[in-house]
Amino acid sequence: MSRTKRVLLISGSVLTALALLVAGAFLWLWTSADVTTVGKESFDNELAIPPLAESRVDKDGTRVFDLRMRPGHKEFVDGRTTDTWGFNGDHLGPTLRAQRGEKVRVRVHNGLDEASTVHWHGMHLPAKMDGGPHQMVAAGATWSPHWTVDQPAATLWYHPHPHGATEKHVQRGLAGMFILDDPASDRLALPTRYGIDDIPLIVQDVSFDGAAFDHGRGPMQNVGFLGERTMVNGTLSPYRKVADERVRLRLLNASTARTYAFGFSDDRAFDLVGTDGGLLERPAAIERLQLSPGERAEIVVTMRPGERTVLRSYPQDNSGDAWQQRFNGGDDSFDVLQLRAADRLRPSPGTPAELGTHRRCRTAPRP
Known part of the structure; x- marks a missing residue:
């Protein structure tokens, strides 16, 4: 075999090995890119x-x-x-x-x-x-x-x-x-007792590195910091005891880059009663609620005596192309908060059918 052929053969082998190495590294990054805490939270810290x-x-x-x-x-x-x-x-x-x-x-x-x-x-x-x-x-x-x-x-x-x-x-x-x-x-028959049946929920995603918050980001991310788990009101793995049939949750996405798709682990419907601008005209019964960073929403959840359910963030299919979906949080899922209903619950009125009247924008007449 000539020297030229040997060089070409060695070069081809090196390039093939490098290609396989790069492909393997990308495959590892792809398969490990999604983050989930579903089923992993102990819920042993009171909110x-x-x-x-x-x-x-x-x-x-x-x-x-x-x-x-x-x-x-x-x-x-x-x-x-x-x-x-x-x-x-x-x-x-x-x-x-x-x-x-x-x-x-x-x-x-x-x-x-x-x-x-x-x-x-x-x-x-x-x-x-x-x-x-x-x-x-x-x-x-x-x-x-x-x-x-x-x-x-x-x-x-x-x-x-x-x-x-x-x-x-x-x-x-x-x-x-x-x-x-x-x-x-x-005047509305909505839950109004702060911290009892009207509960603020400041949701943030976090990562910890020693004695400081880790503010870094993964090599493929381009939307900002995305943490590996969530905390609510500064509480990791939180639970909240509730003693009323209906609970109002004031949700705030205080994460800096992550978007959540909130729902419950048993896929129960809940009433959306307010968004960033305030109360809606009428409640909307939904099973998923997407909130981007900085957005707020108010929901009313109906509880049954003695039950437990988990507020969860589900994967989303509207994060862009496959790359954006995989590396920027679209495939991630989190168990955020466990609600624990007491064995006996105080009766609560149903969610009002009408919540308020909004001013509507007038259409300017055409010249």
Whole structure:
């Protein structure tokens, strides 16, 4: 055999080996790309409920809240302390609550060692009070936005919005709910006892690496951080005991890149009663609810005495092409929260058939 043939043969063998190696690596990446916690959660941690924020009413009728961004640490896993940020605590923040028509002021103090902001996600308010990247609060400084609440009852939230660092600040724990009420919604026969039959659920996906949140991403991902499991209100593997026939869940997708398709492990139907803009005109009975990052929804779930069911996020088929579907979360599934009904439940009224009236946009006449 000539030298040239030997070189060609060796080169071909090397290229074939490299091709097989690359194909094998891609096959491994493809088959291991989906993440699931279905059937793997122990549900041995009682769900934490964010406290309602304290407030005071000034002489001019303004309701004043105080929020302090601060560093902290928390044991999400026994024996492992994780560095965190929070509002008025180590992680996450209290739930602010106000009525339509009220004047509101929030004194935001930045106790971190770097600048940040606080954005009122979903709130109708002047741009100079919005807390976007143009309104950074320096370390050690205080910012006091104020406005009049002028929108229907809704589930909103607040979080930092610094340019290029929003993901990091939210993942470390700077997030909380802001619930708005109004007289019309107060008259509806919906569950309204906060933390009892009206439960806030701040859902985030996380990964842990030693004593810190892991903010990295996989080699094939292009949508941002996607965690390996979920936590609710800062609680891993959570369960919640319920003692009422109907429970209102205020769902917030506080993940920074992941989209969820919520449903229940027994495929029961539930009533969707509100979305980002507030209550719907009428409830909608559904079995799946898709929420992108930052979206909120209110659902009413009917429970039977002594039963257990799991709030689950299911795979989705609308994440784009096969590549996007596989590597950016479309095939992932999570057991998010277990609901445990008491053996005897307090009676609850049925979900109202009518929830509210929305203003409709008028079609401009053609010239």
